[in-house]
Amino acid sequence: MKAMGAGEAKAYVDELYRKVEQRWHERVLDGELMRQLRAGALPIETFAFLFRNGYAQYAIEINTMWGCVYQKYLPFFKQHVDLMAAIGDKIADEFLHPEPPGHALILFQTCERLGVSREEVLNRPVLPELRGLIDLARSILYEGTAAEWFARAASEKMVGVWTGLCYEALTTKYGFTPDQAVYFSKHEEADLQEHDEGVMAHGEFNATVLRRLLATGGGWERPGYGMEYCALSNADLWALMFDQALKLAQSK
Numbered sequence: 001m002k003a004m005g006a007g008e009a010k011a012y013v014d015e016l017y018r019k020v021e022q023r024w025h026e027r028v029l030d031g032e033l034m035r036q037l038r039a040g041a042l043p044i045e046t047f048a049f050l051f052r053n054g055y056a057q058y059a060i061e062i063n064t065m066w067g068c069v070y071q072k073y074l075p076f077f078k079q080h081v082d083l084m085a086a087i088g089d090k091i092a093d094e095f096l097h098p099e100p101p102g103h104a105l106i107l108f109q110t111c112e113r114l115g116v117s118r119e120e121v122l123n124r125p126v127l128p129e130l131r132g133l134i135d136l137a138r139s140i141l142y143e144g145t146a147a148e149w150f151a152r153a154a155s156e157k158m159v160g161v162w163t164g165l166c167y168e169a170l171t172t173k174y175g176f177t178p179d180q181a182v183y184f185s186k187h188e189e190a191d192l193q194e195h196d197e198g199v200m201a202h203g204e205f206n207a208t209v210l211r212r213l214l215a216t217g218g219g220w221e222r223p224g225y226g227m228e229y230c231a232l233s234n235a236d237l238w239a240l241m242f243d244q245a246l247k248l249a250q251s252k
């Protein structure tokens with residue numbers, strides 16, 4: 001794969017992020033479930049339904065995939081030691097903060113407030129209608145290319161925006177305390193801002209790796225997939241998960 005110049009790689013990644021951001025706004029953040037949540041009009045049971053039947057399981061599993069990403073693309077990280085430190089920090093964030101087992105712990109805390117038990121988070125099967133998001137990630141990890149994975153991960157910056165909106169809605173309209181909504185505030189910080197004395201925001205980390213891949217000839221794409229498809233399909237599957245949760249919760 002021909003390496004792009006640094007300027008070309010930056011322009012490509014900026015444009016990809018612009019498209020992902022637009023898709024998130026159109027389909028996720030301005031989608032029905034989030035519109036209702038932000039207005040305080042979504043029954044909290046519907047939000048709990050999303051966590052009970054798909055999101056909580058997704059949140060745990062996607063973090064474990066980052067360990068696999070490090071192993072699978074170790075030769076790339078060995079050539080870019082600065083990024084080796086950054087992926088270590090990112091994995092540590094997910095598993096060690098605020099204390100082991102990391103984000104799973106604060107997920108349990110927020111789920112408890114939603115009435116979703118730890119047992120459900122750990123053992124409840126994901127509804128088929130909600131499992132496209134995690135299955136796309138798994139298929140890109142095991143069958144796709146590094147560039148496709150890091151293009152898929154363009155959504156992580158938008159997860160930071162989404163968690164910020166959830167925190168705002170839950171603490172101002174649903175009576176959650178900051179502690180009960182800690183899962184959302186922690187993610188907003190980790191995905192969007194430099195934190196804990198120099199740890200790169202996860203969104204910026206993913207964009208940095210993608211730029212580096214493109215600038216060093218690592219922008220491989222499969223026919224029928226490719227970076228843009230993986231990035232936008234991932235955003236679409238967030239939207240579908242929310243749409244399906246809303247529809248199924250209402251039909252109960």
Ligand SMILES: [Fe+2]
Binds near residue numbers: 156191202
């Ligand atoms: Fe993150």
